[in-house]
Amino acid sequence: MRKFIYIGLLATLGFSSCEKNFLERPPQNDVSETTFWTSPQEVYLAVNAIYADLPGDGVMYEDAATDIAHGQYTWESKATAVAAGTVNTSLDAGWSYVDKRKANYFLENVDKATMDEKLKERYKAEVRFLRAFSYYTMMSNFGDIPLVTTVLEIKEEVLNIKRTPKAQVLDFILNELTEVAKVLPESYVGGKFNEKGRVTKGAALAFKSRVLLNEGQYELAAAVAREVMGMGYSLFNAGEESERDLKDDYSKFVDFKDATDEQKFRAALRSYEGIFHEVNEGNSEVILDRQYIVQSQANYYNTFLMDAATGGWSSIAPTQDLVDAYEVYQTGERVKSPTLEQRANYFKNDAAKFVEEYKNRDPRFYATISFKGAPWNALTEVGGYKYDWRGSGNNVSKTGYGFRKFVDPAASRAELDNYSNAVLIRYAEVLLNFAEAQNEAFGPSAEVYDAIDKIRKRAAMPVLDRSKLGSKDALREAIRHERMVELALEGRRYLDIRRWKIAPDVMKDIYGVNGDIAQRRVWSDKLYLMPVPQKQIDLSYGVLEQNQGY
Numbered sequence: 001m002r003k004f005i006y007i008g009l010l011a012t013l014g015f016s017s018c019e020k021n022f023l024e025r026p027p028q029n030d031v032s033e034t035t036f037w038t039s040p041q042e043v044y045l046a047v048n049a050i051y052a053d054l055p056g057d058g059v060m061y062e063d064a065a066t067d068i069a070h071g072q073y074t075w076e077s078k079a080t081a082v083a084a085g086t087v088n089t090s091l092d093a094g095w096s097y098v099d100k101r102k103a104n105y106f107l108e109n110v111d112k113a114t115m116d117e118k119l120k121e122r123y124k125a126e127v128r129f130l131r132a133f134s135y136y137t138m139m140s141n142f143g144d145i146p147l148v149t150t151v152l153e154i155k156e157e158v159l160n161i162k163r164t165p166k167a168q169v170l171d172f173i174l175n176e177l178t179e180v181a182k183v184l185p186e187s188y189v190g191g192k193f194n195e196k197g198r199v200t201k202g203a204a205l206a207f208k209s210r211v212l213l214n215e216g217q218y219e220l221a222a223a224v225a226r227e228v229m230g231m232g233y234s235l236f237n238a239g240e241e242s243e244r245d246l247k248d249d250y251s252k253f254v255d256f257k258d259a260t261d262e263q264k265f266r267a268a269l270r271s272y273e274g275i276f277h278e279v280n281e282g283n284s285e286v287i288l289d290r291q292y293i294v295q296s297q298a299n300y301y302n303t304f305l306m307d308a309a310t311g312g313w314s315s316i317a318p319t320q321d322l323v324d325a326y327e328v329y330q331t332g333e334r335v336k337s338p339t340l341e342q343r344a345n346y347f348k349n350d351a352a353k354f355v356e357e358y359k360n361r362d363p364r365f366y367a368t369i370s371f372k373g374a375p376w377n378a379l380t381e382v383g384g385y386k387y388d389w390r391g392s393g394n395n396v397s398k399t400g401y402g403f404r405k406f407v408d409p410a411a412s413r414a415e416l417d418n419y420s421n422a423v424l425i426r427y428a429e430v431l432l433n434f435a436e437a438q439n440e441a442f443g444p445s446a447e448v449y450d451a452i453d454k455i456r457k458r459a460a461m462p463v464l465d466r467s468k469l470g471s472k473d474a475l476r477e478a479i480r481h482e483r484m485v486e487l488a489l490e491g492r493r494y495l496d497i498r499r500w501k502i503a504p505d506v507m508k509d510i511y512g513v514n515g516d517i518a519q520r521r522v523w524s525d526k527l528y529l530m531p532v533p534q535k536q537i538d539l540s541y542g543v544l545e546q547n548q549g550y
Contacts, residue, residue, distance in 0.1 A: 344515030400513030
């Protein structure tokens with residue numbers, strides 16, 4: 001089986017959400033526990049159902065709550081309110097125990113099944129990873145949270161559960177990741193019970209490196225990332241361009257030295273964007289992805305990221321800060337952008353001068369950002385598509401830019417839904433985790449530069465200048481900049497700007513290229529954490545305490 005079949009089986013076992021109750025108290029079981037846990041097939045279905053709770057395309061909204069993206073619709077996610085700083089206790093930023101209860105229920109009951117013990121232990125490890133993944137997401141949003149590792153009985157007193165200190169929750173998560181990595185295989189051979197796409201040892205360790213880095217445990221983070229770097233993953237590189245891709249004329253935007261230079265540029269662009277396309281699923285860079293079922297379960301990348309002209313909603317759009325982050329192709333220098341007023345004047349009065357800003361950029365810019373005049377022949381059946389923005393209209397970006405990253409042109413061209421998997425962890429992030437952690441723990445070294453250079457070489461960008469980045473502080477800024485560009489829209493920026501304590505500096509008002517305000521943003525330090533939903537405090541009879549500032 002190429003993809004998991006996510007079956008909502010566990011909902012029939014009493015795992016459905018009960019929004020009115022703290023920790024989602026379940027209704028009485030519809031299926032007898034004594035008759036369900038009888039065979040490997042039932043255990044297999046139960047595990048697959050738990051995978052369905054992995055985050056997917058919605059991860060991109062995490063970046064819409066940061067300086068690099070704008071989420072314009074308040075009803076789609078928390079991102080619009082968080083970015084604007086208008087968060088209050090009516091917002092639910094992910095206070096949920098539905099998936100955790102599924103995992104706890106599985107772990108408490110799976111031993112009833114008669115099956116191969118080695119397979120059973122592997123399933124347990126997969127579920128423990130998924131539970132740890134969920135707990136870390138929740139802990140990152142709220143800090144202290146109730147740590148529940150057993151299925152709670154349906155009694156009134158179990159509602160009064162205090163928040164467990166963050167340090168204790170973190171220890172639990174790290175211990176779980178350490179233990180499951182000892183059980184999980186490095187890869188799967190395919191076929192039932194061994195489908196490619198399940199959680200691997202590499203996924204457990206890569207996620208552990210992310211957790212350790214985010215929590216400032218740099219020496220350990222570097223060591224774990226280094227272990228993953230020795231497990232055979234590699235950065236994805238695309239093959240030859242398709243006939244449609246070859247029609248994209250980038251000579252209008254990039255001053256190529258010669259034909260070889262153009263070929264290098266185009267290979268970098270296709271390699272970066274191709275990581276996320278359905279045709280390249282399971283490539284050498286993917287460590288963990290959220291699987292989608294063809295013709296059954298689509299993602300929303302094409303709908304949320306494309307604009308009205310191509311059938312989308314422009315739900316999330318790049319900001320000028322992200323556009324400005326892409327360096328000059330061939331030299332690696334930072335771009336000197338026009339002022340807000342100059343750009344608006346060029347947009348309204350001088351089309352030729354306006355487009356100058358988008359010339360000679362990092363190939364990842366052209367693979368990530370749609371800007372006025374940007375070609376994309378593969379997007380439509382007739383070809384000849386170029387991005388246009390006129391400043392207003394329904395389902396149109398408010399910034400003047402669109403996201404191209406994650407959009408699958410093959411699906412758009414065929415007028416079908418996008419079924420590509422959502423990549424949750426990839427090898428480039430591991431390299432970035434290692435570089436940052438190693439630099440913070442020990443300072444600059446050849447292996448730190450080399451880790452970043454692998455990413456930059458894939459992007460056809462110059463390697464880091466050792467002479468200018470010889471200090472820990474200078475290299476730190478280069479690494480942070482590389483994370484911003486390489487991982488754009490992948491949900492990493494939200495925690496990055498908080499753990500680096502730069503959110504007060506970067507969360508500022510954003511404008512469109514025409515000079516109009518796109519969103520007012522006000523930062524408050526309370527936004528380092530999200531509020532505990534007031535309804536949950538009420539249901540706990542006041543046992544749950546609110547985060548500071550709310």
